[in-house]
Amino acid sequence: AQKVTQAQTEISVVEKEDVTLDCVYETRDTTYYLFWYKQPPSGELVFLIRRNSFDEQNEISGRYSWNFQKSTSSFNFTITASQVVDSAVYFCALSGGSNYKLTFGKGTLLTVNP
C-alpha cells in the first residue's frame, strides 16, 4: 500500500521568508515516482515537479527547490524568498512502478502574508 503524509496542515509566513513543506512517503515498490502539485485559490491542480526513485539529486527551479532523501523516505519542498502569489495548497503525491494510481497527501495550506 502507498501512503503520503504531509504533517503540516497549515503554514503562515511573511513575504520574503523561506519556507519548507514536508512530505514523507511509504511504498513497497522499488521503483516509484514522487510529485508535487499546487492548488491555488482558484482551485485548479497544477503540476510542479516529478522525481523518480533512482535519482536522488536535488533540484532547483528558480525560487523552488526539492530535497529527495530515500534514507528518510522524504521529498521536501522549499520556497525561497516567498511571495504572496505562492499562497496555495501544496500536495505531495506518489505513484508506484507496479500500480499507476497517484496517491496524494492531505496537503499543506501555505499563506504568505505581505
Next chain:
Amino acid sequence: GAGVSQSPRYKVTKRGQDVALRCDPISGHVSLYWYRQALGQGPEFLTYFNYEAQQDKSGLPNDRFSAERPEGSISTLTIQRTEQRDSAMYRCASSLIFSGANVLTFGAGSRLTVL
C-alpha cells in the same frame, strides 16, 4: 482539446437522484483518471483507464459509483441514488502515457452538491 474538459462544472441534485459527470481528456492522452476531493482534503483516487480498459476501480466507494470510457476517449462517472456524503469536487485527469511516471493534467472539476 487544449485541456481536460469536465462538465457540468456545478451540479446540485436531490438525494436519491442519479448524476453523470463527463470528462473529455486531452486529445491523444491514453490514460484517464477520476479523483474525488472533499473540502480541505487531498484528491482521493477513484478509478483509472488505459484506453477503454478500466485498470483499477479499487477506489470507487461502493456499487453506486461506476465509470466507463467506451471508445477510449470521453469518460463518464455515474453516481446512482446519490447521498449527501457524495457531495465533493470530482476531478478528472489525463496523461499521455500509461506509466507510474505519469504527469497528470487535471480538469477544473465538477462540484457536486447533494441536498
